Amino acid sequence: MHRVTALVRPSQSTFELACAAQVFGIERPGLPVRYAFNVCTERPGPVATRAGYDMLVTDGLDALDRADTVVIPGWLPPEEPPSPAVMQALRRAHARGARLVSICSGAFALAHAGLLDGRRATTHWALADELATCFPHIQVDPDVLYVDHGDVATSAGAGAGIDLCMHLVRSDQGARYAAHIARTMVMPPHREGGQLQYSAPPHPAQIDGTLAPLLEWITRRLSEPITIESMAAQAGVSARTLARRFADQLGTSPGQWLLAQRIAAAQDLLESTDLPLDAIARRVGLSSATNLRRRFLNTLGTTPGAYRRAFRTKPQ
Numbered sequence: 001m002h003r004v005t006a007l008v009r010p011s012q013s014t015f016e017l018a019c020a021a022q023v024f025g026i027e028r029p030g031l032p033v034r035y036a037f038n039v040c041t042e043r044p045g046p047v048a049t050r051a052g053y054d055m056l057v058t059d060g061l062d063a064l065d066r067a068d069t070v071v072i073p074g075w076l077p078p079e080e081p082p083s084p085a086v087m088q089a090l091r092r093a094h095a096r097g098a099r100l101v102s103i104c105s106g107a108f109a110l111a112h113a114g115l116l117d118g119r120r121a122t123t124h125w126a127l128a129d130e131l132a133t134c135f136p137h138i139q140v141d142p143d144v145l146y147v148d149h150g151d152v153a154t155s156a157g158a159g160a161g162i163d164l165c166m167h168l169v170r171s172d173q174g175a176r177y178a179a180h181i182a183r184t185m186v187m188p189p190h191r192e193g194g195q196l197q198y199s200a201p202p203h204p205a206q207i208d209g210t211l212a213p214l215l216e217w218i219t220r221r222l223s224e225p226i227t228i229e230s231m232a233a234q235a236g237v238s239a240r241t242l243a244r245r246f247a248d249q250l251g252t253s254p255g256q257w258l259l260a261q262r263i264a265a266a267q268d269l270l271e272s273t274d275l276p277l278d279a280i281a282r283r284v285g286l287s288s289a290t291n292l293r294r295r296f297l298n299t300l301g302t303t304p305g306a307y308r309r310a311f312r313t314k315p316q
Contacts, residue, residue, distance in 0.1 A: 002068045002069065002172060003036045003037075003067050004035055004037045004067065004071060005066070005070055006021070006038075006039045006040070006071040006073055007086070008041050008055075008073065009042065009047070010049075011050045011076070012055070013049070013050050013073065013074040013158070016073035016106070016161055017073040019073065019161035020037070020071045020161070024037045024165065026184075028181065028184050031180050034172070040059035040061060040064065041059070041060070041061075042060070042061055042083060042085060042086055044059060061089040064093045065089075065092065067093060067098050069100075069168070070090065070093050070099070071101045072101070072106035072109045072110065073103045073104075073106055074104050074106050075105045075107075075108045076105055078108035078131075079130075081112040082109050082112055087112065090115065091115070094115055099150070099152070099153070099168075101152075101154075101155075101168065102123075102154045103160075103161030104123060104155065104157050104161060105123060105124060105127055106123075107122070107123040107127075108123070108131065110152065111131060111134070111135045111138060115152055116138045116152065117137040117138065119152065120139040120147050121138050121139065122140065122142065122143075122145075122146065122147050122156050123142075123154060124157040125156065125157070128140050128141075145160040145163050146160055146164040146167065148164070148167060162185075166178055169181060175264055175267035175311075176271045210249070211235075211245055211246065211250065214234055215257075217234055219261060222262055222285045223283050225285070226258060228242065259295065262284040262286055265283070266281070267307065269284070270307055276289075277289035277292055280292065289304075
């Protein structure tokens, strides 16, 4: 059981906390329970929230000593440093190997504790300049949804916190487990961390130019050769217009989106079947085991074989 502990403080944002609680703290029918979720605070007792009510938190900072993942769901006001006790607890958790995760302004708590120095990190776009100014040793990226270093991860605004939590579940438990959670939450199973925090204002024709029918058409044909030109022809637009719609609506390019779908489909087949790599590669449109290995390694930093060994052996 992987223990996830959220560190809260008054006045706590309820939505940022709910991002982590919804992903890690809900038991779902038909899905093995692999996370234990709890909440702690520096001074146990009533904790004021930004929603106008108090919540009762009974665990103190010693809960961080038992956590496998520590989530900081916002830190307001961001310029106020954590107390020495909180900073010591965060550093101690990191030193013993716990994963530290921030949602939105929570990056400031990690920054105050010195855990982001020399690293790339993100936060809500409206706070990015402040983070960069206050902590010049951090490489602040204001555009991406999240940045994951393995031991430390940061996300942008509250919605991106869900994306980061889902990314962590995929890393821990595999694509199929994460997809099950996503379906219960009625949300897409995965958004890449490099996608833009916010997209350009919609063009006037965009109401009639949703990509949804095209995306469905593509996902039914992953085994077939699909080019930018064939996508554009299916959508009835030029390749340039298609690229603009992908950037506006999905924050990525058609080619990058297509590759992500093929990799995700390969992950599912690696977890759920014993098909050889060549067969999986053909099913997802990556042509050969060699190409599948190369794309897999470039995208996920591991090989298909290592991925299969990791997630085919998960207890059910």
